[in-house]
Amino acid sequence: MSASRLVIFYALFAGLSILANIGFQKLSVMAYSGAFSVPLSVFVGTGVGLVVKFALDKVWIFRYRHRDLSHGVRSFLLYTVMGLATTAIFWGFEFGADAIYHSEPARLMGGVVGLVIGYVVKYRLDKKFVFA
Incomplete structure (x- = not known):
């Protein structure tokens, strides 16, 4: 895949993942608005994303095939570990905006x-460590 197509597809997939994440956060808050509903919604959205x-x-960007189920599980776990640092970036911005502005639109933005910042970092980590 050419570099320009890679950037376009990666950005598109990041956008889809962001929509899934934020959408499930919103659905989570709609389903439950009690104690700790915001952290719970962020956790749910993060998992779905x-x-x-x-x-x-795995399929479109890196065209990666797993040798077997255990290899697939290890790849997903490594992908998740690489995502911990980028999740810290994401959560820092989300909870930071919530702490500063105290509004759902600001928190979601x-x-x-x-x-977005996290996905740029994550691509580099995944390319080097997960899908190498």
């Missing part, structure tokens, strides 16, 4: 900004 992005990256 992780699975969506892994599947898209902080999440989007953090996800």
Whole structure:
């Protein structure tokens, strides 16, 4: 895949993952608005976004095939570990915006900004360590 196509597809898939993440955060808050509903919604959205992005990256970006189920599980676990640092970036922006502005739109926009920055970092980590 050419570099320009790679950037376009990676950005598209990052966008889809962001929509899945933020969408499931919103659905989570709609389903439950009690104590700790915001951290719970961020956790749910993060999990959904992780699975969506892994599947898209594996198949379309890195064209990666697993040798067997255990190799696939190890790849997903490594993908998840690489995502811990980028998740810290994402959560820092989202919870930071929430702490500063105390509004859902600001919190979600902080999440989007953090996800974009995190995905740029994550591509480099995945290319070097996960899908090498």
